[in-house]
Structures are given as structure tokens and as C-alpha cells.
Amino acid sequence: MKCIFSIVFLLAFYQTSAAQSFYSFKLDTLGGKKVIDFSDFKGAKVLVVPFNIRTPYFSQMAELNKLSQHYNRRLKIILCPTNDFQDIHYSEDQIMRSIRNYSKEFVVTSIVITSGNEVHPFFKWLYQHASNKLKMDRGLLYQKILIDENGGIIQVFDRNDSPVSTYFISKIENYN
Numbered sequence: 708m709k710c711i712f713s714i715v716f717l718l719a720f721y722q723t724s725a726a727q728s729f730y731s732f733k734l735d736t737l738g739g740k741k742v743i744d745f746s747d748f749k750g751a752k753v754l755v756v757p758f759n760i761r762t763p764y765f766s767q768m769a770e771l772n773k774l775s776q777h778y779n780r781r782l783k784i785i786l787c788p789t790n791d792f793q794d795i796h797y798s799e800d801q802i803m804r805s806i807r808n809y810s811k812e813f814v815v816t817s818i819v820i821t822s823g824n825e826v827h828p829f830f831k832w833l834y835q836h837a838s839n840k841l842k843m844d845r846g847l848l849y850q851k852i853l854i855d856e857n858g859g860i861i862q863v864f865d866r867n868d869s870p871v872s873t874y875f876i877s878k879i880e881n882y883n
Contacts, residue, residue: 729753729858732829735817737788737799743814748783752861752879753854754870755833757787757821760797760805764849768809770870775810782879785814789821837863853878 849866
């Protein structure tokens with residue numbers, strides 16, 4: 708009986724621990740044709756950006772595009788479209804049309820819930836891990852979360868922080 712209990716406990720612990728890693732998450736792509744496996748990003752910095760297509764911050768896509776071109780494969784940018792921030796809900800097709808003029812290197816997830824009771828598990832993980840180290844307000848649009856090469860959170864940037872500012876670039880380049 709103790710042996711069975713130990714095995715069940717270890718399995719439960721393993722599943723809980725596995726969910727604690729940035730690399731354990733998988734999300735569908737926009738359109739649902741592929742699965743984004745975050746373990747594919749090991750060894751690269753990752754910038755996670757929740758966004759909505761009809762806000763003043765959507766203009767940051769051009770800056771994110773410049774960032775993507777400059778860092779090429781050393782920085783992966785994951786765009787997470789969400790309808791959490793407005794009463795108007797956009798379809799995946801509307802989102803695809805809005806971002807098609809930007810980098811083909813962007814990784815774009817399916818529409819996710821980033822706040823409220825039904826928050827996606829990936830964003831729950833971000834909130835839990837960022838709150839210990841950094842100030843991260845739940846549900847703020849266009850916060851940019853920088854992940855290091857080992858899956859740890861380096862910095863949470865405010866939505867007003869330009870992705871091409873000296874401050875932003877210094878966090879990407881100078882973090883060891």
C-alpha cells in the first residue's frame with residue numbers, strides 16, 4: 708500500500724513540476740494548423756506579447772518587426788492575440804489579415820484568454836512566476852515578457868515601453 712501511495716505521489720509531483728517550466732507549454736498556432744511547442748525555444752531568448760489588433764499599441768508591431776529582423780534567430784517573438792481587452796471580439800481571420808504585413812518570423816498563437824477566471828494555464832504560469840520577481844499587472848495589454856535562454860523570466864516591460872528603446876535593447880543584450 709505504501710508503495711502504491713508513493714508512486715501516486717511521485718506521479719502527481721512530476722505532473723505539477725512539469726507544469727512549472729516555460730518549456731512544458733504548448734499552444735495552437737493562429738488557425739490551429741500547428742502546435743507551438745515551447746521546448747523548441749530552448750537556448751534562445753523569447754519575448755511574449757499579448758495583443759489586440761484595435762488598440763493604440765498595435766503600432767508597436769512595426770517596432771517588434773524591427774526587433775525580430777535585428778535579432779533573427781537569437782530572439783523568438785511569440786504574439787498572443789486576445790480579445791480580453793475590448794467588448795469587440797475579433798476572429799482569427801481578422802487577426803491574420805492585420806498582422807500579415809509584419810515579420811514571418813513571429814510565432815502567433817491561437818486567441819488566448821489572459822485574464823479573468825478562464826485565464827490560459829500559460830498566463831497563470833507567467834503571473835505566478837513574474838509576481839515573485841517583477842511587477843506584472845494582470846491583463847494589461849501589450850506587456851512584453853522577456854524569457855531567458857533557460858526559460859526564466861528576465862523582465863516584464865510595460866505596454867508603453869518601446870521594443871526598440873535603449874532600455875529594452877539593454878535588457879535583451881546584457882542579461883546573463
